[in-house]
Amino acid sequence: MSSLCYNERGERSMLYLDAAATTPPWPEVVEAYARAWQERFAHPGSPHELGLRAAELLDAARRQVAELLGVEPEEVLFTNGATEANAAVILGAASSAPEGRRHIVTTAVEHPSVLEPLARLERRGFRVTYVAPDRSGTLWARDVLAALTPETFLVSVMYVNHETGSIHPVEEIGAGLRDRPNVRFHVDAVQAAAVLPLPIRTARIDYLTLSGHKIHGPRRTGILFVRKGLPPPRLYGDGVPEGGVLHPGTPDVAAAAAFARALRLTEERRTAFVERVRDLSERLREGLEARGAVVLSPRLARAPHILNVSFPGMRGEVLVRALSAHGVYVGTRSACRSRAPRSHVLTAMRLPGELISGSIRLSFAEDLEPDAAEEILSRFDRALRDLRSRS
Numbered sequence: 082m083s084s085l086c087y088n089e090r091g092e093r094s095m096l097y098l099d100a101a102a103t104t105p106p107w108p109e110v111v112e113a114y115a116r117a118w119q120e121r122f123a124h125p126g127s128p129h130e131l132g133l134r135a136a137e138l139l140d141a142a143r144r145q146v147a148e149l150l151g152v153e154p155e156e157v158l159f160t161n162g163a164t165e166a167n168a169a170v171i172l173g174a175a176s177s178a179p180e181g182r183r184h185i186v187t188t189a190v191e192h193p194s195v196l197e198p199l200a201r202l203e204r205r206g207f208r209v210t211y212v213a214p215d216r217s218g219t220l221w222a223r224d225v226l227a228a229l230t231p232e233t234f235l236v237s238v239m240y241v242n243h244e245t246g247s248i249h250p251v252e253e254i255g256a257g258l259r260d261r262p263n264v265r266f267h268v269d270a271v272q273a274a275a276v277l278p279l280p281i282r283t284a285r286i287d288y289l290t291l292s293g294h295k296i297h298g299p300r301r302t303g304i305l306f307v308r309k310g311l312p313p314p315r316l317y318g319d320g321v322p323e324g325g326v327l328h329p330g331t332p333d334v335a336a337a338a339a340f341a342r343a344l345r346l347t348e349e350r351r352t353a354f355v356e357r358v359r360d361l362s363e364r365l366r367e368g369l370e371a372r373g374a375v376v377l378s379p380r381l382a383r384a385p386h387i388l389n390v391s392f393p394g395m396r397g398e399v400l401v402r403a404l405s406a407h408g409v410y411v412g413t414r415s416a417c418r419s420r421a422p423r424s425h426v427l428t429a430m431r432l433p434g435e436l437i438s439g440s441i442r443l444s445f446a447e448d449l450e451p452d453a454a455e456e457i458l459s460r461f462d463r464a465l466r467d468l469r470s471r472s
């Protein structure tokens with residue numbers, strides 16, 4: 082990261098504020114990946130010595146992840162990323178839903194990787210209730226629980242929203258589901274892992290998804306937690322996931338090792354990161370409000386590494402481009418949907434159209450210090466000046 086971020090005089094040239102889209106790789110993770118790939122390249126299913134050593138590493142990665150999450154190794158499956166895992170959980174729960182139970186509760190602000198399989202199920206006759214947050218972006222557990230009906234077989238709620246950073250009350254929802262043992266509870270915790278401990282046990286979660294590239298690990302890696310005793314979802318046909326890997330095909334041992342390393346470093350660095358990023362995002366919030374921005378992220382229960390603001394009268398994409406001319410890289414909304422006409426998250430918050438179209442998302446990665454705020458704000462000033470001089 083640092084070689085990309087600093088020029089030859091040691092000055093910061095690039096300010097990457099798009100960590101919710103993807104994070105830069107940590108060198109230790111790259112090294113873990115490269116070493117495992119070179120040294121344990123054999124197929125972990127091969128019965129010879131090299132195969133056994135590869136299988137050993139896969140197994141060790143699974144045990145490390147389980148230990149970090151406080152769960153059993155058998156409850157961890159490596160995946161090709163959270164999109165794959167979210168779809169597998171949702172479509173899998175639907176295919177094993179008891180007779181006559183065809184209702185799912187979710188939120189209107191989920192990531193497209195949850196909304197798209199749900200839309201597919203709706204076309205097949207399932208009913209889905211999309212619970213909306215309030216105007217501040219806060220989701221209330223009581224609204225989610227009130228949407229349950231006797232036909233509900235699945236509740237799917239993300240832990241941290243990818244556009245606003247809103248923290249959803251998954252523990253309270255899980256507590257409310259304790260007397261509904263036949264309702265499965267799925268949590269997409271992709272945006273939470275960098276900043277929050279994951280309450281897998283305390284929240285009565287059945288399925289939880291994580292993604293490697295949001296915690297400085299490789300793309301197309303991740304894990305799916307499946308509570309012991311539940312059937313693991315199947316991607317194709319009848320095959321049960323084998324050797325701790327969700328997808329069929331040759332397992333990527335190096336990817337599993339790299340994911341485990343990224344998760345361990347995330348755990349070790351989380352407290353210090355949260356402290357730094359809270360300070361940084363507070364300074365930016367104040368500085369941007371002083372420049373006329375309206376903060377769209379909730380004031381309370383916001384993950385500190387995501388800050389959504391809007392400059393009324395300005396288009397978000399235009400500001401994103403103006404900022405990038407000054408080496409500041411921010412996002413508009415979910416990178417997967419950045420071409421969709423408007424944010425479904427901000428629309429669900431019932432915000433005025435002008436605020437929605439002016440919104441940008443700042444999201445912070447590990448290497449930013451709080452005093453970067455001054456430099457970021459001064460580059461905002463330059464970008465805003467450029468835009469005003471053009472209009």
Ligand SMILES: Cc1ncc(COP(=O)(O)O)c(C=O)c1O
Nearest residue numbers: 162163164192194243271272292
């Ligand atoms: C909340 C959330 N869920 C799921 C995903 C998809 O993750 P992946 O890129 O690993 O498929 C993302 C990625 O942006 C996300 O933000």
